[in-house]
Amino acid sequence: NAGVMQNPRHLVRRRGQEARLRCSPMKGHSHVYWYRQLPEEGLKFMVYLQKENIIDESGMPKERFSAEFPKEGPSILRIQQVVRGDSAAYFCASSPGQGQGADEQYFGPGTRLTVT
Amino acid sequence: AQSVTQLGSHVSVSEGALVLLRCNYSSSVPPYLFWYVQYPNQGLQLLLKYTSAATLVKGINGFEAEFKKSETSFHLTKPSAHMSDAAEYFCAVIVYSSASKIIFGSGTRLSIRP
Numbered sequence: 001n002a003g004v005m006q007n008p009r010h011l012v013r014r015r016g017q018e019a020r021l022r023c024s025p026m027k028g029h030s031h032v033y034w035y036r037q038l039p040e041e042g043l044k045f046m047v048y049l050q051k052e053n054i055i056d057e058s059g060m061p062k063e064r065f066s067a068e069f070p071k072e073g074p075s076i077l078r079i080q081q082v083v084r085g086d087s088a089a090y091f092c093a094s095s096p097g098q099g100q101g102a103d104e105q106y107f108g109p110g111t112r113l114t115v116t
Numbered sequence: 117a118q119s120v121t122q123l124g125s126h127v128s129v130s131e132g133a134l135v136l137l138r139c140n141y142s143s144s145v146p147p148y149l150f151w152y153v154q155y156p157n158q159g160l161q162l163l164l165k166y167t168s169a170a171t172l173v174k175g176i177n178g179f180e181a182e183f184k185k186s187e188t189s190f191h192l193t194k195p196s197a198h199m200s201d202a203a204e205y206f207c208a209v210i211v212y213s214s215a216s217k218i219i220f221g222s223g224t225r226l227s228i229r230p
Binding site: 004006033035041042043044045048056059091093104105106107108109110112 | 152157158159160161162165206217218219220221222223
C-alpha cells in the first residue's frame with residue numbers, strides 16, 4: 001500500500017508566479033490535511049478537506065492561497081503570486097476518516113517551495 | 117485551547133546514553149498526544165501516540181513516552197541512543213473540533229555524539 005504521495009518534491013518559483021502542489025492520499029483515505037513548515041519551525045495546520053469539501057481552512061492565509069480535493073484526482077494546494085515569505089516545506093497528510101484509526105494522519109514527504 | 121510546548125530546541129547526547137525529550141501539554145479536555153520524528157528532508161513519521169488507554173506508551177525504534185496528568189507532561193525517552201536517532205522530534209496534540217487537526221510543538225533537534 002503506497003503511502004501519501006506529494007509532487008513535486010522541490011519547486012522553485014519566481015516572485016509573482018503561481019505554485020501548484022499536489023497530494024495523493026493513501027489508498028482508502030478520504031480526508032486530507034495540509035500543513036506548512038517554515039524554516040526552523042514546527043508544522044502549522046493550514047486546511048482540512050474531504051472529497052469535494054473544505055471542512056476547516058482556519059489556517060489558510062486569507063489571500064493567494066486556495067485548496068481543493070476533487071472527486072477524482074489529487075488534492076491541490078495553490079499559491080498565487082508567490083512571495084519570498086511563501087518559501088517553506090508544505091506537507092500533506094491523509095486519514096481514513098472512519099473506522100479504527102480514523103483520525104490517525106499519515107504524512108507525505110513534503111514539497112519544498114523556494115521563491116526566488 | 118489545546119497546545120504543546122517542547123522544552124529545549126536542541127538536545128545532544130552520547131551514543132548509548134539515555135534520551136529524554138520534554139513535552140508539556142495544555143488541554144481543557146483529555147488530550148490525544150503524539151510524538152513524530154522527521155529525518156532530514158523527509159516527512160513526518162509517527163513514533164507513538166497516547167489515546168488514554170495506557171499511560172506508558174511504547175513506540176517504534178525503542179522509544180516510549182509516559183503520560184503524566186499531574187505534571188501535564190508527555191516526555192519521550194529511549195534508554196540507549198543510537199546514531200540513527202539523530203533527527204527532529206515533534207510533540208503534538210490533536211484538536212477535535214470541526215476538524216481533527218494536529219497542533220505541533222516547535223520541535224527538538226536530537227544530535228548523537230559518537
